Amino acid sequence: MSLAEDVIETVPEETVIEVTKQNDKPLIVTSPEHILTILETAQQSGFDHLACLTAVDWPKDELEDNAAWLGFQTEPEDDEEDPIPQPSRGWELDDVNEGLMEVVYNLYSYDEGDHLCVQVWVPRELEECRVPSATSLWNGANWHEREVYDLYGVTFEGHPDMKRMFMPEDWEGHPHRKDYDLTEQQYIYREGGVDKVTKDAGKGW
Numbered sequence: 001m002s003l004a005e006d007v008i009e010t011v012p013e014e015t016v017i018e019v020t021k022q023n024d025k026p027l028i029v030t031s032p033e034h035i036l037t038i039l040e041t042a043q044q045s046g047f048d049h050l051a052c053l054t055a056v057d058w059p060k061d062e063l064e065d066n067a068a069w070l071g072f073q074t075e076p077e078d079d080e081e082d083p084i085p086q087p088s089r090g091w092e093l094d095d096v097n098e099g100l101m102e103v104v105y106n107l108y109s110y111d112e113g114d115h116l117c118v119q120v121w122v123p124r125e126l127e128e129c130r131v132p133s134a135t136s137l138w139n140g141a142n143w144h145e146r147e148v149y150d151l152y153g154v155t156f157e158g159h160p161d162m163k164r165m166f167m168p169e170d171w172e173g174h175p176h177r178k179d180y181d182l183t184e185q186q187y188i189y190r191e192g193g194v195d196k197v198t199k200d201a202g203k204g205w
Helices: 003-010 032-045 060-065 141-152
Strands: 018-022 025-030 049-059 099-109 114-123 130-132 155-157 187-191 194-198
Touching: 003 025, 003 032, 003 114, 025 032, 032 099, 032 114, 032 130, 049 060, 049 141, 060 099, 114 130, 141 155
Parallel strands: 025 114, 130 155
Antiparallel strands: 018 025, 049 099, 099 114, 187 194
8 A cells, every 4th residue: 555545544534525646646635624634644644745835726717617627517428418517626616606726735755755645625715715824744834835825815824924925015916816917017116125016117126
């Protein structure tokens, strides 16, 4: 049994939404309330490295366009058959408002050379786009989570220093969200040793 299979067998059944594969690597889909249980079990089993923590923004229209591929409906076998809606990633597509944010944890075991992917899907609305911080398990999660917060707007609750990684704190929007307004020009300037944001091209750079 591989290390990833051991984790899948060990975690409590109620913490797992789906078990599948992504790029031939085992994948566990869980919920925000159970993400730390899954990650802690994986760490204790030997996944000592959080190789990557990232996110994928799925606005509602893209979820609908990719519904069959994402598992939110059956794939019709012929043109006359209508797809049947079904739950996926812990969600019914009709219950999704603006869309979903896919938060992805890629774990690695140095001793075994084994990989495990863990996902949690949350609403993309900023006030609901929240996941517990994994900084209590891996120190390296600190900057990973700050980067995802900065670029995607995912808040990691319990993070010791939840602030932007690249952009100034008063920057408007999160640049890797697919509805980010690329036509809105913002400029950076320094004031009192702190990066500030302005929309005046003559004041910033």
